[in-house]
């Protein structure tokens with residue numbers, strides 16, 4: 141366990157998931173959790189704790205403050221939820237004792253669902269508070285009594301201002317995806333929320349990145365915290381990254397060709413704008429793919445239906461914008477395809493965090509035009525990672541020569557995803573099971589097709 145400044149820890153720690161498991165394997169039973177929680181864990185199908193759970197749970201159980209530097213997909217929600225549920229089993233029911241603040245309603249729903257699932261054999265209640273839907277049901281649920289409130293900042297402040305929620309008895313405050321909350325302009329709201337929870341005994345702070353404003357905030361509100369960091373602040377190691385240079389006007393055809401020719405599971409496609417998400421999803425659906433859009437102009441109900449449909453298999457392809465895709469908790473996303481380059485390195489990390497969740501493998505493909513060269517350089521430099529340049533062998537690029545586009549900048553120190561085994565920009569990882577050029581499912585058609 142690491143005590144100290146996050147940036148010092150960043151320099152020294154670089155856990156490999158498999159090595160970590162070999163040396164530090166523990167089962168959930170070693171945390172001595174209440175048997176009702178162990179039953180909930182069993183029902184979820186978790187057999188062993190993920191690295192962040194192994195590291196964080198004993199300290200959160202001991203009621204230490206925690207700074208968790210981990211991205212979504214590492215199992216961080218259960219890492220804080222299990223000790224929280226263990227605390228709540230003791231002590232009074234039907235008063236708000238835990239407040240969890242998250243940037244988006246999708247993430248709030250996901251955290252709430254984790255509380256419900258893991259706490260299903262207990263009497264503990266969780267409820268959500270977020271904007272974009274009516275207040276009445278939320279007010280009713282609060283009146284009914286809940287020990288855990290999972291909230292987005294704006295609506296929480298509304299309801300607190302209208303005296304529908306009393307936060308004076310909150311014992312544990314969790315700020316999840318703090319960096320994203322700052323990106324979204326919630327920092328002033330967070331400061332207001334902190335004033336509403338003066339009696340808290342424990343604060344847990346999670347962030348995937350540590351820009352200065354986040355470091356200041358965590359320094360201010362955490363009391364002698366234990367720091368837990370999983371991996372570099374970079375995408376999960378189970379994801380293989382590839383860059384597909386392509387002119388803008390060929391992107392759509394390239395996507396169709398790829399989807400036609402490769403074996404995929406669930407595919408999450410990112411576009412830069414809501415409008416592009418809508419049109420691309422419609423074009424895919426017209427071609428017979430089970431595709432749906434997920435963007436901020438949709439009602440909360442439609443967004444939830446899109447996510448639920450993606451989870452259940454009704455849709456194989458979800459075309460999303462960055463904000464709308466925050467907090468999607470769908471296991472087994474085989475491919476993230478950046479149809480448009482993300483605007484920031486952070487957005488790249490968050491998008492890619494949607495695949496390879498909880499140590500599953502996944503592929504991340506990024507389409508890049510010449511205008512994206514600067515962002516490609518930034519991603520490679522900041523994440524110390526080389527995006528393997530690839531072209532799709534059967535695709536008609538016309539006069540465009542993908543092999544000559546976006547050359548690797550030589551003075552960077554790449555951390556190859558294939559362990560440096562191959563020198564070719566176009567080679568595949570050994571053992572790569574899905575989604576690589578030249579490798580087709582039997583019959584050469586995608587399983588994504590409803591009909592051919």
Ligand code: AMP
Nearest residue numbers: 186188189190212213214215216217498
């Ligand atoms: P999170 O990082 O909290 O968003 O979790 C990512 C995914 O990992 C979720 O689908 C969790 O249900 C799953 N998960 C969390 N803990 C475990 C575990 N110990 N074993 C297997 N899956 C897990």
